[in-house]
Amino acid sequence: MxxxxxxxxxxxxxxxxxxxxxxxxxxxxxxxDMLRAAVKAGSPVGLQAKAVMExxxxxxxxxxxxxxxxxLDAGAGSGAIFDGYPRTAxxxxxxxxxxxxxxxxxxxxxELEVDEDALVERIVGRFTCANCGEGYHDRFKRPAVEGxxxxxxxxxxxxxxxxxxxxxxxxxxxxxxxxxxxxxIYEGRGLLRRVDGMADIRHVTESIxxxxxxx
Ligand code: AMP
Numbered sequence: 001m002x003x004x005x006x007x008x009x010x011x012x013x014x015x016x017x018x019x020x021x022x023x024x025x026x027x028x029x030x031x032x033d034m035l036r037a038a039v040k041a042g043s044p045v046g047l048q049a050k051a052v053m054e055x056x057x058x059x060x061x062x063x064x065x066x067x068x069x070x071x072l073d074a075g076a077g078s079g080a081i082f083d084g085y086p087r088t089a090x091x092x093x094x095x096x097x098x099x100x101x102x103x104x105x106x107x108x109x110x111e112l113e114v115d116e117d118a119l120v121e122r123i124v125g126r127f128t129c130a131n132c133g134e135g136y137h138d139r140f141k142r143p144a145v146e147g148x149x150x151x152x153x154x155x156x157x158x159x160x161x162x163x164x165x166x167x168x169x170x171x172x173x174x175x176x177x178x179x180x181x182x183x184x185i186y187e188g189r190g191l192l193r194r195v196d197g198m199a200d201i202r203h204v205t206e207s208i209x210x211x212x213x214x215x
Contacts, residue, residue, distance in 0.1 A: 001026070001079035001212065002104055004086070004095075006183065007112035008175040009168060010119035010126075011197045012204060015135060016112070017083040019205045024215040027076040030083040031064045034071070036160075053162055056170030058087055058178060065094035072102055078215075079107075087179045092186075109186040110208055112197030116172060123168050130156040 003026075005013040017028040035053060038046035045067070049059045068085055086092040099106060125138035131154035136143060143150050149157075162171070186192040195207045 001107045002076075002082070002099065003079070003107055003212070004082040004109045004186075005112065006109060006179070006186075007114060007197055008116060008119060008179075009171045010123040011112040011114045012201065013083045013112060015201060016204055016208060017081045019201075020081055020208065020212075023205075023209070024079075024212070025077050026079045026081050027071075028081045028083055029068060029071050029076070029085065031059075031067055031085040031087075032083075034067045035059060035064070038067075054167070056162055056167035056174065058174055061088055061090040061094065065091055065098065068095065069098050072098055072104075086182060087175075089178075089182055089185065092182045106191060108193060108211055109191045110211060111183060111192060111194045112204065113194050114197040118198065119172070120165060120168050123163050124165055126163060127157045127159045129154050130158045 005017055007013055014028075014030060014032075017030065020026050021028045035046070035049045039050045039053065040046070045063055048063065052059050064085055064087075068082070072080065082095070086095050095106070121139070122137070125140070126135060127138070128135050129149040129152060132149060132152040134149055134151040135141070136157065147155055149155075162168075183192065193211045195204060195211070197204060199207070
């Protein structure tokens, strides 16, 4: 089963994708994570993407679709969860082709509906454990013991360089201009389902699980 999680930055796509990955043996394919790894490694893709990402703009369609193709070739367990891809109409077309070439189909497109005003606060307050990647938030989810990761006990945390208010505003504008217009395409194909992304994390997961059916 292959699914897309759609929604603006901070809607909870990454959080839900990791939960589905753990619960159902699906594989999260996050182009944002792939690009951040490329930037960290200083690869040619990373060098091209770094400034674009820091500005909150979109990396080229060709680069991200190539990354997705490579990851699909590496195998996607019991199915792929596309997180942060596709983000443009050209990427949506590329994904259809990438799947068709591999004899696969797209089963569901799940839009996390959120109140945009709440997103800036969600994003600007978030941070992760530098060791295990567990996600936290200044207001909504602090570690139980201040300065110590609940999961692995590590003491260092990090924040994404693009999680600042100015960049978040650009990311939202990009979403509205380039990503939101692909929603009607999937709606027309009968693939779109909407979920309340403002509900608490567990409820959002339950709503998605209900759409996907038994694992
Ligand atoms: P994310 O982690 O999904 O919020 O992505 C972080 C940044 O990576 C975005 O603001 C873009 O600069 C870039 N990016 C991630 N996925 C894509 C994509 N599918 N198309 C274009 N740029 C992307």
